[in-house]
Amino acid sequence: MTDPKEHRSAQRHRLALVGAGVMGTNISALALGHGLDVTLVDVDDAILAAARTTIRQKLKHAQLMGVLPADHPRGTLRTTTSLADTADATTVIEAVVEVAETKRKVLTEVSGLVAPGTLLISNTSCIPVDEMAGWVVRGDELVGVHFMNPSYLIEMVEVIRGTATSEATMDKVTAVLTALGRKFLVINDAPGFVINRLLHPLINRAAMLVQEGVASAETVDGLLEGCLGHSTGPLRTADLIGIDNLVDSLRVLHERTGDPECDPCDLMLQKVRDGHHGRKTGHGFYDYR
Numbered sequence: 001m002t003d004p005k006e007h008r009s010a011q012r013h014r015l016a017l018v019g020a021g022v023m024g025t026n027i028s029a030l031a032l033g034h035g036l037d038v039t040l041v042d043v044d045d046a047i048l049a050a051a052r053t054t055i056r057q058k059l060k061h062a063q064l065m066g067v068l069p070a071d072h073p074r075g076t077l078r079t080t081t082s083l084a085d086t087a088d089a090t091t092v093i094e095a096v097v098e099v100a101e102t103k104r105k106v107l108t109e110v111s112g113l114v115a116p117g118t119l120l121i122s123n124t125s126c127i128p129v130d131e132m133a134g135w136v137v138r139g140d141e142l143v144g145v146h147f148m149n150p151s152y153l154i155e156m157v158e159v160i161r162g163t164a165t166s167e168a169t170m171d172k173v174t175a176v177l178t179a180l181g182r183k184f185l186v187i188n189d190a191p192g193f194v195i196n197r198l199l200h201p202l203i204n205r206a207a208m209l210v211q212e213g214v215a216s217a218e219t220v221d222g223l224l225e226g227c228l229g230h231s232t233g234p235l236r237t238a239d240l241i242g243i244d245n246l247v248d249s250l251r252v253l254h255e256r257t258g259d260p261e262c263d264p265c266d267l268m269l270q271k272v273r274d275g276h277h278g279r280k281t282g283h284g285f286y287d288y289r
């Protein structure tokens with residue numbers, strides 16, 4: 001049975017999510033499944049209609065996998081194209097594309113709309129929190145939370161504390177992540193944080209091996225799964241993340257670290273030009289059609 005205290009705690013949070021793509025739909029399903037009401041914002045109604053279908057499928061999947069609180073009443077989903085509808089949220093999660101200019105616009109506008117004390121989370125993959133803190137009205141209320149994909153299946157998240165992030169903000173993010181049933185580890189700020197500073201160059205290198213004809217995608221993944229115990233190889237992971245998002249994230253990393261391993265390889269760039277972005281378009285390193 002649902003613990004009434006747990007349910008009341010979920011009702012205390014009003015979540016707004018900006019960006020209804022791969023991660024916006026993942027985090028919405030996680031939140032709704034844990035009883036939190038969600039306002040989901042994106043730029044047009046067609047994206048929001050597709051997102052509603054995806055969220056329904058993800059909730060069904062999460063339920064079948066037994067990862068949602070049993071008998072927990074679901075939260076309510078509201079979708080909108082107006083950022084002004086984030087104004088009454090207690091927490092806003094930004095999950096738009098990994099392009100600094102887009103994140104800057106959204107974060108600046110949202111931070112001007114919400115009341116002081118509203119928790120601002122960015123689901124950034126690589127853009128440092130300190131960089132984003134300069135774009136918002138109250139940098140101490142911003143924190144990075146790197147939710148994993150699929151968000152409802154992977155319990156652990158990476159929390160990035162910026163230089164300005166206050167203790168009160170850390171208390172609020174702890175409360176939200178607890179309501180979402182997530183475990184977390186806190187790290188200091190840096191481009192790509194821990195996970196993507198390690199994962200993204202690995203994926204780039206794996207794609208380079210395919211590009212150079214050393215091995216097929218299946219073989220690269222098969223070796224990392226069979227020899228190193230990865231649950232899914234780097235190229236299947238690339239298809240799940242979205243190759244367009246990976247290329248954007250690698251560019252962010254390359255610009256900010258100068259690491260040549262983060263310069264996106266030709267094969268990934270070609271896949272983006274061809275519209276082969278991975279699972280979300282039906283084709284990437286593998287065919288899903």
Ligand SMILES: NC(=O)c1ccc[n+]([C@@H]2O[C@H](COP(=O)([O-])OP(=O)(O)OC[C@H]3O[C@@H](n4cnc5c(N)ncnc54)[C@H](O)[C@@H]3O)[C@@H](O)[C@H]2O)c1
Pocket residue numbers: 018019020021022023024041042043047094095096097098102105106123124125126146147148149240241242245249
């Ligand atoms: N894909 C992953 O596995 C993954 C994992 C962790 C973190 N992230 C990060 O999460 C964020 C979102 O990634 P994604 O994979 O969901 O990207 P996506 O491309 O699937 O979705 C991004 C969404 O943002 C929307 N958007 C763009 N500009 C907007 C605006 N001004 N207002 C409202 N919505 C806007 C787009 O229409 C799109 O629906 C990125 O920062 C990414 O790096 C991604």
